[in-house]
Amino acid sequence: MKLAERISQVTPSITLAIAAKAKAMKGEGIDVCSFSAGEPDFDTPAHIKDAAAKALAEGKTKYGPASGEPPLREAIARKLKNDNGLNYKAENVIVTNGGKHSLFNLMLALIEPGDEVIIPAPYWLSYPEMVTLAGGTSVIVTTTAESGYKITPEQLKQAITPKTKLFILNSPSNPTGMVYSPEEIQALAEIIVAADILVVSDEIYEKILYDGAKHVSIGSLGEEIFQRTIISNGFAKGYSMTGWRIGYLAGPVDLIKATITIQSHSTSNICTFAQYGAIAALESSQDCVQEMLQAFTKRRQVMLERLNAIPGLSCPKPDGAFYLFPDIRQTGLKSLDFSNALLEEHQVAVIPGIAFGADDNIRLSYATDMATIEKGMERLEKFVKTRL
Numbered sequence: 001m002k003l004a005e006r007i008s009q010v011t012p013s014i015t016l017a018i019a020a021k022a023k024a025m026k027g028e029g030i031d032v033c034s035f036s037a038g039e040p041d042f043d044t045p046a047h048i049k050d051a052a053a054k055a056l057a058e059g060k061t062k063y064g065p066a067s068g069e070p071p072l073r074e075a076i077a078r079k080l081k082n083d084n085g086l087n088y089k090a091e092n093v094i095v096t097n098g099g100k101h102s103l104f105n106l107m108l109a110l111i112e113p114g115d116e117v118i119i120p121a122p123y124w125l126s127y128p129e130m131v132t133l134a135g136g137t138s139v140i141v142t143t144t145a146e147s148g149y150k151i152t153p154e155q156l157k158q159a160i161t162p163k164t165k166l167f168i169l170n171s172p173s174n175p176t177g178m179v180y181s182p183e184e185i186q187a188l189a190e191i192i193v194a195a196d197i198l199v200v201s202d203e204i205y206e207k208i209l210y211d212g213a214k215h216v217s218i219g220s221l222g223e224e225i226f227q228r229t230i231i232s233n234g235f236a237k238g239y240s241m242t243g244w245r246i247g248y249l250a251g252p253v254d255l256i257k258a259t260i261t262i263q264s265h266s267t268s269n270i271c272t273f274a275q276y277g278a279i280a281a282l283e284s285s286q287d288c289v290q291e292m293l294q295a296f297t298k299r300r301q302v303m304l305e306r307l308n309a310i311p312g313l314s315c316p317k318p319d320g321a322f323y324l325f326p327d328i329r330q331t332g333l334k335s336l337d338f339s340n341a342l343l344e345e346h347q348v349a350v351i352p353g354i355a356f357g358a359d360d361n362i363r364l365s366y367a368t369d370m371a372t373i374e375k376g377m378e379r380l381e382k383f384v385k386t387r388l
């Protein structure tokens, strides 16, 4: 069959493919330690599930507005004001099928052939693919462990051309876990305003921070940057709601209206009763988030110590998210060979860094239980020994 040209330019998501493979192997009874997809192992907190179940029982089972249920849009606007200092109203918000869908809607509404989108690498693997599907061009700016895997203001400035439309900022970062300091965000904001480009701030990991790290939402730093900012966020990571598929995008009304038009012809509304669970997540006590964070904090400590004790691997300490991104250069393996061999020989699933534009690294998610972490690190150590 002759498929559309655009599909030949993109590849399937490796994170989802490896996670599915690890799950399938487990299903076959193979003892796999999976550090693949960033999916918290906790169940969704009970009060969130109860709120969705109540909405279901009450008959919230019909079509709703493509933009999202009005009380959820209002709750998100309130959250953005209270948590992030962003002055949005409900009309500035669209509810989407997860953070990924928010970004995809954004690219379709904003990017056209000839437009350039600046993406610091290592990057979350779907960013460039979405830009491609929208017909735009990704401008990848490589960062290193030495700069904390963060783009510098100078690098951003140099990457901007008359064709630049958008810069993608992701802090805390997937895959590195790095968090930009308030000063670093401020410096980037100044460049964005001076060049009069747009920034999408992917804040999906904003609640997962360690050692006193602070999340600053770039749009909160003044009116000029606020006008050029779009926020992408969702419920999957902070509230362990990955399978619910609820995210949101917030930004200038004309842009949000454009994404609602797209959504009205693609998905229509997000599952109606599920949105009532999301309202409960935002409007109830945030203790559940803190409990999960405590568990992540312990896991991060153990995994990082174990990883850095393995001769041949080295990994900086991340301040956020739930990923470690060690350098594997000393093994002499590139990331795909490393990951494939590790899965085949020791049944440990990790994501090859090449998926994130960094072939000398692998990504491990520690959004899994401590027993798996302990066992997986033992296996990883044995594997790396065979390759040194």
Ligand code: GLU
Residues within 6 Å of the ligand: 013, 015, 016, 036, 037, 038, 039, 100, 124, 126, 174
């Ligand atoms: N965002 C998560 C990850 O990077 C889930 C998988 C995906 O959406 O790519 O592992």
